[in-house]
Amino acid sequence: MMRTSTRFKQQAFTLIELLVVVLILGILTGIALPSFLTAVMDARKGMANANGLAVAKAVQAKGLLSGSYDTTLADYTHDLGGALPINPCTGTTTGYSITSSSASVATVSAQSGTNCGTWSPTVFNLTH
Numbered sequence: 001m002m003r004t005s006t007r008f009k010q011q012a013f014t015l016i017e018l019l020v021v022v023l024i025l026g027i028l029t030g031i032a033l034p035s036f037l038t039a040v041m042d043a044r045k046g047m048a049n050a051n052g053l054a055v056a057k058a059v060q061a062k063g064l065l066s067g068s069y070d071t072t073l074a075d076y077t078h079d080l081g082g083a084l085p086i087n088p089c090t091g092t093t094t095g096y097s098i099t100s101s102s103a104s105v106a107t108v109s110a111q112s113g114t115n116c117g118t119w120s121p122t123v124f125n126l127t128h
Helices: 015-066
Strands: 096-102 105-110 123-127
Touching: 015 096, 015 105, 015 123
Parallel strands: none
Antiparallel strands: 096 105, 105 123
């Protein structure tokens, strides 16, 4: 006759307990993931506008010294610390637009891209 020992109890999770844990994790992910993605897009938009402001300040500083605004973005690398900032919405350093309607008026803005969805970047109007 074979005796079963009750000294060693098997301890494991039941299928119901595992399903409840998976369900709770799924609900938390469903709530947290959209909020996280929205926060990431908002941060990219804010960074693009902040970088646009830095470009605008460099354009204005150089425009005040030379007397006119240059619309070539590459001319401002020295004024921006040696490199153009990367636009997080486009993923490139050329994601900023400089337009000049006259020698004393210019506008600078970040370009919107696929990483930020639909939004209107801040336009910085410069005059001297």
